[in-house]
Amino acid sequence: MTTVQKRRARARGGELDDCLRACAAHSGKLVGSIDRRRVELAEQLRKLLVVWGTTSVTAPVPAPAGGAAALLKRAVKGPATPSVSIGNDLLDALLAVANKALECGYDDELNLALVISDTVLAQRKNSRAGWRLRARLLEALGEETEALEAYERYLALTDDDGFGVRARIDGLKIAADKERELFALLGRQVPRAQDFTRRPATDVWAEGLAAHAVGDWTQAEPRLVGALLTLAAEDAPVQDRQELLSQYLDLRTAVPGVDLPALTEAVALYAEQRRSRMRGPVTDPTVGGVRWITLGEFRNQIAGKSICLIANSGRVGASSMGAEIDAYDLVVRFNSYRIDPKHTGGRTDIHATIHKHGFNWDQRVTTRLVFGGVSGDWKYSLRNRLVPGAQAHLGDESLRWPVRNIGKLGNDVWSGIPTTGFNMLWLLDFLDVSPTLDLIGFDFYESGAYRVPEAMKLAITSVHEYTSEKDWVMQRAQSVTDTRISLR
Template identity: 30%
Template sequence: MAGLTAEEDAAAPPPAGVGPGPARTALVAALGELLGTAPPPRREPVGAELFETLLRAGDRAVETGGERELLLAVALADTGVSLRAKSRAAWRLRARALDALGHAAAATEAYERTLALGSTHPETPVLLSMAREKRTCLATAVGLFPADTAGGRETGAGQETGGPEAGAASAAAGPAFASAVGAEAMPGVVREAFTAYVTEQMGRYGAGDARVRELAGAYGTYCRILDQGRMADPLLAGARPVSVADFRGLVAGKTACVVVGPGRFEEAGDYELVVRCDDFRGGERADVHAVADPASASWHRPAGVRLLFADPGETWRETVRRAVPGAQDGLGDASLRRPLQDPALLGDGGWGPETSAAFTVLRLLDHLDVSPRLDVHGAGRLRPEERRWITSRAKDRTKTRTALR
């Protein structure tokens, strides 16, 4: 236990005028308990009580949230892993601390190790998904404009990133952002640099540029994860959360069709991804089920992923609670609740709450632009303005099918 002199660092006085706060007080108490429980050096092996006290101190350090406290949590977790290499709790503590520090790759590895050891903690797979998604968002953002982030990618590791205002003022927000990402800076630092970079790129290329829109989408997803995390398991009815990035991955490279209306769809075998909307018959294939009508009678019907469209957020949360446990493998998270109006996605405010689920999911698929074939069957059932939008972009039409690709 010789490495615990970091207690002095964690218990250092806060800045003038700032109280210690309950999290820091709990950390100091936990460290005091740990030191009181620790045996003299080389006198006896580490028992269960001491091991649990060590992990509890690490948990309090993570809850405190400062960089020094998080580094202390990593040290405590590493001590736990060195004592018990197959401890799920020690690996989970390590993952959480690294994640909070912004060390996404190492955190992902630790979460995966936790699951491989048989962790049944309900949050672990969600936290792993979040860590992976944050990495994807940052990698996407850095790679969209390689010429504008050059320099920062090569010199990021171990260097100061500077303030975001300085980067924007010198038209160097791109390298500053890439440097923060490459150095695995704290999430707050990365977020500030990300904000400056998005602002600069929107001013330089305009909000209509396809790459800027994708950049804004990655930024929106990253900020949502930092601010809100992912939905709690009870709200998800036991299903995995599906973000914009997850949904893009599900759709990518697949031929897709959106079926309007509840009738039987005989051509399902012609597509790799079949999207049903609101009500549909039992026994029908539904790789994706898009719902805008809370009174839908098909909540219980099996679906791969269920997307729930509703606004404002409280209405969406109430709608999600209608999901039937076991009826779907995945549920769209908050990043997919209003794709038409969301500036991180389509940003088209001209469509009101009466917009159909079929049109909304079709627009989402068209915007993601990762399907080699995208058809809509039964467009005649849509509202006139929705039909006009589809007709204006149709590449081919038959009596029942309209192709957008």
């Protein structure tokens, strides 16, 4: 029985009412939690309960008096109204909960995410977001074969791979191949290991550790490798295989007089499969010969030029301002921007994007600035998402997180995580070398989002200080119309 099957045996999934009651019950478990991830999950669960409280198969039902407590009571007892079907609002709320539960990574939360995943796909068998959730969940549970199938199903349902799923698939497949090569190599290097593949891996592994503890490597190694070969044959969860592989190589490295060429061959395969699993294949280490630019070089690049920043808003999508936008010297667009030349203009000179999403990274631009708060995560995303030849210039570490790293605006001054747009706008205002600095369509989500189709379902996250950002902009505005805010 796989990890997923065992979890499903403990959790009920597929029936929407059962799933919603499970969510409500889990909401009660999180009361008083000080874990940041669980606090964020609790907020998403609260929003889900509100949506559920106003959802019915017939007509909307007012939320009962008493707020969340009453909703929780209703959830535990079961709905008084007819069983609900999954509408778009309910689907989005469920997916938001599942994604937060997956981020938590704890067993209870993974079980909850699994229930939601089963329910969403039972209700919407062609849900792209549902299949991507399923794939990520299976990967987190170490069931890579099933995860690959789910990722493939997701790709079959979309034309826009903004989340880098194809590269993820390639990386997992390469990692699986290299891992098989490694196990085959260990089997050849330690032929006696086959004698220990007929008993439970945990027992054999414990015997190997005991032999190693008394300094008998000749008895320890075949047992350790035998346990590893058994795990591979049983297709044990990836995490189990990886943990024991790492332990074995650590022990082997410390053995006096170890056969260095043989060890090097094994370690090289281990490193390659780990690297592929983490970041996917790297076809061009130089990223197409891109030129990295510093803060000073970016300043020189924009000096004396008129600049417009185009919001991903519904107002832009209906503006008919395409020709005016293209008349600026430099056009800046953000994240998952959408192009409709009549309304948005057709040119993009600078693409500013958060490192977490891969939308439009394949679109040709002069300069790409990728923002991210954690240096290691930022570097990881650059290696995974950059498309060789899609940019001539790429911002270096000095341009990674302008508001925090250049402006030194800490949480005590700016408590929310700065948006991509605010990082870019703050940077341009700070450099102060552009005679024209206009914001087109910045209505701070009043007209809704206007993005590439694959990104339209992305929630407007609550971690940003949109009100503070709007106040910052309006304090510096020289003129304001329905579509344009001029800061210069």
